[in-house]
Amino acid sequence: MKKIVIAIASTALVASSTYVANAAPTTTVMFTAPTGAPLAGNALPTLTSGDVVTMVIGKFPTGKGMYVYQAVQPAAGKRPTVFNKSGSLWISATPGASFKPSDLIKLTIDNGRAWGADCAYQSCGIQVELDSISSAGDTSEDQFFPFTYVAGTSTTTAAPATPASSTTVTASIDGTTLEQNKASVVLAYRTPLTVVTTASDGTTPTMKFTADPSGKTLCVVEGRTIKAVTATGTCNLEVRTGTSVGYYPFYLGQGTQVVKQKIKKVKRGKPTSLTLKSNFGETIVYQSTSKRICTLVDNTLIGLTPGRCTITATAIGTDNYKEYKAKLGILITK
Structure with missing residues (x-):
């Protein structure tokens, strides 16, 4: 069969x-x-x-x-x-x-x-x-x-192209072992995941993604990490050592925009620049909802009077990554 x-x-x-x-x-x-x-x-x-x-x-x-x-x-x-x-x-x-x-x-x-x-x-x-x-x-x-x-x-049983091997390979992410030939993990756009591979004979398996039927590159391997370069489709990871091989498909999905903002407090009257771009390069749009306490000129924050300054931050999304929305609280001091 x-x-x-x-x-x-x-x-x-x-x-x-x-x-x-x-x-x-x-x-x-x-x-x-x-x-x-x-x-x-x-x-x-x-x-x-x-x-x-x-x-x-x-x-x-x-x-x-x-x-x-x-x-x-x-x-x-x-x-x-x-x-x-x-x-x-x-x-x-x-x-x-x-x-x-x-x-x-x-x-x-x-x-x-x-x-x-x-x-x-x-x-x-x-x-x-x-x-x-x-x-x-x-x-x-x-x-x-x-x-x-x-x-x-049917008298033919399909078999691997390579000779049978007693060696087995495994792959895991964050301590969870992946199941061969079953897609259960979402690989988000430009969000690297580290894959730990093992072989029963003690060798270190190699990793690569099989060619997509479209001819396009959907995912890449960088050292021991994998990454999607689009948010649509499925990628199939080949883990191989010698004649032993395992295949691990991944769903692809949208990435999450991240904005690194470390500012917790600002001195009144001192212009302070907030982060301008998300991790995907989108411009962050800031708006003050505490206009008596603080004001904004583009990404520059100016404290008007001591108190809690509340700011909304947004960035547009695309097919590859989600829209960014956040509310920030920054303390304005004397």
Whole structure:
């Protein structure tokens, strides 16, 4: 039995006869072998009855569910009308779902004859879309992944490209051991995380991120730290020593703006400069809500009379990092 792992960053699912074309899905899709290694060309291999396709869905929509099912490839701009309804999977945090969003999701492939198709002669694939329970009519994340089907019973078991090894590798962050082939940690934009790697043979494993299907660099390794250079997608960290390898996918997310402000008190009448930029280079906009006690000219604070000066500080956010909002209290002294 072959097992294929698909790491998907934010997808969707359900079949109907109409399809409304919306903006392109924001998801990134990566096909991998059982070990988590990327497949050449990011394409599903030839499949047959009994083969299992395993998926990891990243950036799962909050409060929503998804469907995953085998179907005949639909016409352009439409959803599948011929599909395996009884074998479809519902992915949701709701009790009774086939899998939870954080699970490894397994879909078994068949020839299609039981549901009115024949994948040996028709183009079949895997449909992923938002469910009809939480997102009726929402086709914004619809994706179809075609594969080539061959008749017969699977006799091939997919195996790692490298020889088997008795050595095992592990990776952990802040004392928590990561689980291979399961995305559970958010790697925030430009926010480094230190990864501790070990190998059972005592060697020091190497780390690198596998190539993203888009060809873009989404994450980087700097020494023993990892960092996302965008807030959208999924990155797959390869930890290797000799012939032993482990793969650890990460969700990507927005970074948090930080403003280092150490000023706690200011002498009345003495102009004092407040921090001008956030850690992401955005200009901080200050406003005094205690105008009888203090005033501001851009980022320069001037105390007018002794007391507690209350200031709001804001900075715009982007797709990569969140908006900054804070309230500061500075003591004005004589």
